[in-house]
Amino acid sequence: MTSGDLERGTKNRGNSSNFPSYYVETAEKQWTSWLIPMFVVANIVVFIVVMYVNDCPKKNLGSERSCVAKFLGRFSFQPLKENPLFGPSSATLEKMGALEWNKIVRGDQGWRLITCMWLHAGVIHVLANMLSLVFIGIRLEQQFGFVRVGLIYLVSGFGGSIFSSLFIQRNISVGASGALFGLLGAMLSELLTNWTIYSNKIAALLTLMVIIAINLAVGILPHVDNFAHIGGFFTGFLLGFVLLLRPQFGWVESQHFRADAHVKSKHKAYQYMFLLAAAVLLIVGFTFGLVMLFKGENGNDHCSWCHYLSCVPTSKWKCENR
DSSP states (O other): OOTTTTOOOOHHHHHTTTSOTHHHHTSSOOOOOOHHHHHHHHHHHHHHHHHHHHOHHHHTTTOSSOOBSGGGGGGOBOOTTTOTTSOOOHHHHHHHTOBOHHHHHTSOOTTHHHHGGGOOSSHHHHHHHHHHHHHHHHHHHHHHOHHHHHHHHHHHHHHHHHHHHHHOOSSOBOOSHHHHHHHHHHHHHHHHHTGGGOSSHHHHHHHHHHHHHHHHHHTTSTTOOHHHHHHHHHHHHHHHHHHOOOOOHHHHHHTTSOTTSOOOOSSOHHHHHHHHHHHHHHHHHHHHHHHHHHTTOOHHHHOTTGGGGTOOOOSSOOOOOO
């Protein structure tokens, strides 16, 4: 979201109630962002560890395929024909905790639903995700604090993993994209649930919708797990209604009235309605998804067209059978 589109109440609005404008501008604490930078560092460190374990020169010794960037030693990348993203082998990712349906359902390795979001397929993959996390996550953490933003990131990543496992059962999946889309979803629901306190509402909404649409559209390319994107997005969208409520403008001003003055309610009725509906949908969705997953259900059996959400075949490429 651009800072110009999503500014809080203006000075004129503050002066209309005969109170200094700084009550509006400083009503909410601005947090120092430290958790999102820590997530970035953690993802990069995990990638370095994965590359150390991968040890391309040793595992490709005597093979006709040569490692990329051999000067990096055991940190060199797999041959580009095997991994064009400059990263480890699929076998290494699977060993380190990639999302793999068979191991989760039949191997009792449910922990992969969490570990997969800390793994990345290559340098290009991890850099793209971490840059997105910096631009999206730091501002959210500054506005709402590390607890709420951290919960949205982690729970959205978990939700994306569940949704992905229900539809992708023949390939592995890794990446923080589900968690990132959760933050985007939370930004959208935060805008909707706190609608009355924003100026330039329509411009902000359209800008955010375009960003989301473009990112989801990229997900229909082959080898991109759009199911994790979609699952993470809707998880974050619902969590935003629960965790990112702001007090209405009138309540903030009323905190400076005399004790016997009429005090407006902190939140509007529609905010409470959104919160309740979102909480119910989250509980039902996670329960239903986990039950289906560990029963070994294939989401594609219940939705004949859903595979198009992750890959649309064209004359330029084919989609793998998932």
